[in-house]
Amino acid sequence: MKTTTKIIIYLSILALIDMIIPIPFTALMLIYVILEKPAWFKTLVTEIYNS
Known part of the structure; x- marks a missing residue:
């Protein structure tokens, strides 16, 4: 599942x-x-900006 989809959920x-x-x-x-x-927040932000 894409990171943006996870965040929206x-x-x-x-x-x-x-x-x-x-x-x-x-x-x-x-x-x-x-x-x-x-x-975990830094990792999440990094995933968002790398995609």
Whole structure:
């Protein structure tokens, strides 16, 4: 599966969770990525820009 397809699926799931649970899960995930700088995020961004 292409990286862009995976990202669209993940973002759709996050959007559904945000609508069902009244906790801004996407915003919390963004704060986590900004503060912790996880390795999986860098890998994901690299895959996106290489494709």
